[in-house]
Amino acid sequence: MLRHGGNQTKMTQMFRDWQERDAKRFTQYAAIPYHMLQFxxxxxxxxxxxxxxxxxxxxxxxxxxxxxxxxxxKYAEKLCIHRINEVRTWTASLCIYGNHGPISKLRQEVKEKHSRSIKKCF
Structure with a gap:
């Protein structure tokens, strides 16, 4: 499989560097394929x-x-995205349920904690 072509002496250094990084990345995937990691x-x-x-x-x-x-x-990135989505869901539920029940108490606690940390900055 040919992934790169052309005369490298006529290419910019940046493009040659990119080709090197791409070749190393391809080697990782080809030598240790994802579907084989199950073993x-x-x-x-x-x-x-x-x-x-x-x-x-x-x-x-x-x-x-x-x-x-x-x-x-890659795993850390997926975990981070998952956590961000959890926070977004939690924040959205605070907006939906308004000032009723335990959610409003939790919102108040978050506001107080947040305002204390902002005051520490000044």
């Missing part, structure tokens, strides 16, 4: 995960390390 036990300590990846895919540990970091970033 790795991610509940183990990090060093054991790296060892298992290295033995399963027969690749250098540095490649396993970078792929694992990539997986961790």
């Amino acid at each position: 790795i036990d991610f509940t183990l300590p990090r060093q054991h995960i790296l060892l298992e990846m290295r033995e399963t895919f027969r690749v250098p540990e540095s490649l396993c390390q970078s792929r694992l970091e990539q997986i961790e970033r």
Whole structure:
């Protein structure tokens, strides 16, 4: 599969750098495909995960390390998005239910805590 073409001596340094990063990223995906990660036990300590990846895919540990970091970033990103959506849902429910019941008490607590933290800034 040809992903890059052209004469690199006639390309800008920025474009050559991009091609290098793209080639490294492609190597990670090709050498350790996502659908094969189901065979790795991610509940183990990090060093054991790296060892298992290295033995399963027969690749250098540095490649396993970078792929694992990539997986961790992706997982953290999804977790962060999930938390943001939870906060948005919670905030929307505060707006919908207004000043009734436990929601209004919770809203008041949040306002008080927020106003105290703002006062500390001044």
